Amino acid sequence: MSSQCTGNYTGKAPAVWPAKVNQIPKEVFGDAALFEEELKTIFYGDCWHIVGHFAEVPNVGDFKTFDLGRVPLLISRGKNNQVRVFYNTCTHRGNQLEVATSGNRKEFECPYHRWLFSLEGALTACPGSKEFAPDFKQENFGLMEVKSAQFMGLIFVTMGKNTPPLTEWLGEIVPPTLSTLLGGDGRLKLLGYQKVRYDSNWKGYNDNDGYHAPMLHTAFRLLNWQGGTTGFQRMTKNGHVVFEAELKAIQNNGFVNDPSLVEFKGSDPARGSRIVQLFPATVMVKHLDIINLRFAIARSHDVTEVHYAYFAHEDDSEELVQHRIRQGSNLLGPCGMISMEDAAIFQRIHIGNQTPGFAEFQKGVTSLMEVPMDVKQNDETGNLPRWEHYRKVMGFKREGEK
């Protein structure tokens, strides 16, 4: 399948990938050598990775730095309003070019030998170049650009040579939900960030962020908060998951003093909750009136950093923006009424995954031999196609497979 990355992992862990499709070997969460292979095969390989949204760099000269694995990136909006992604390194001796997390510049200057780069990446000055090597040509030393593509302002990058086009990578079922999650047209306005490091493998983070059975969340019960039954969960063979659910308004039973926090102001009346999870590590959520893109960085086999970025839509009323700020700050994220509990699970599951055996999937499993592609709203089997994709990408053989 062309929309898959391909790897050929020959390391030791796991010794055996079980034949049963609902078992995931825990060894894949705690192996530093495997992480190095994942960097090469997935993060620096033929996959697309989300590194930001245009709304984070709205004006000419705006930039943002981000990391793909260990590779530093510089995302810059040039004079023609085009957003480009560069390696964040001077093309001379390799010094890190920009140190700020974000800002606005007229140009980028390397302090080491004062090489100067335009917002579009061209090398515009390099003092003393008369004495440079005989083959030096200034036009050959612009910033190295990383291949990028965009969907409604979402910025994707890939370092792979054989990455399929983004439209093919996203497939058919992702774009409709992703569009509505991004406000219909991607014209978003940045509200701010919550940034945190989790002591968790990136796969453990990804496996437990996004949608999961609501039993973890006591708030849902305390608030008598019912989910609808008309939702769905759909997966692609290359590891993406799309989820939509109806959220009924809460009936205020007196548990909260300020019920306005969980009000639904109807920025998306048909559905209350939409989640798009793109392989390998990005989760995006529209919950109540919150638009939340979670930019994840796989730092090591033990650490995953997540930048929760929150947005309003450009056309929102002031009242709706204020509501989105209150909800975003207090419900999702590493201290949110709902998501703090998820965060706790990322870390606890990483500790638990250092033990022998398997992560076992149960709810919704109908066959032990076939990866399910048709699952119900509350089934945990929605994660299994992603695992199957991961297994194939990394080149793990199933028990009994030749």
Add this chain to the structure above:
Amino acid sequence: MSQTITAAHSAAIDALHTAYLAALDKGDMAAWASTFAADNARYFCISAENDHRGLPLALMYDDCRGRIDDRVSFVTKVWVGTYEPYRTRHFIQRLSCEAAGNNQYRLTSGFTIMMSAEGGTTAVLTSGEYRDLIEIQGDGDKFRAVFRERRAVYDADVLPRYIVFPF
């Protein structure tokens, strides 16, 4: 430091700070909430990055008294049994104090929060700056200081763990 503050008011403000830190270091959320004015109070906990860039989104955004009381419920009722326990020690240093009229003062203080995870070592959670609007309530010999607003602006661009307790 402004010369308009009396020794008695200064002592009341010190007592408020102490009560706030003691409440959090004991994990006593009700005592934390009681350091805020009963009728109208606000608490915000926001990254320095958002604050400097004028981005309004916070880590905790309690813009009314009801929200402060609901935060107590988050910790004591909603999240019980889910998170990995940790204890904190807060240290503060007053940086400025100015009279704001109507028995109110604007203060800034630097803070450091140490955290000790159960079964683990002690580490820095973050540092930052408290920006407060404090009001002296009551009269005669009986008065106390309360927070009308506390804004905790934390320094870490990236927090080292998920957060249960206010800063």
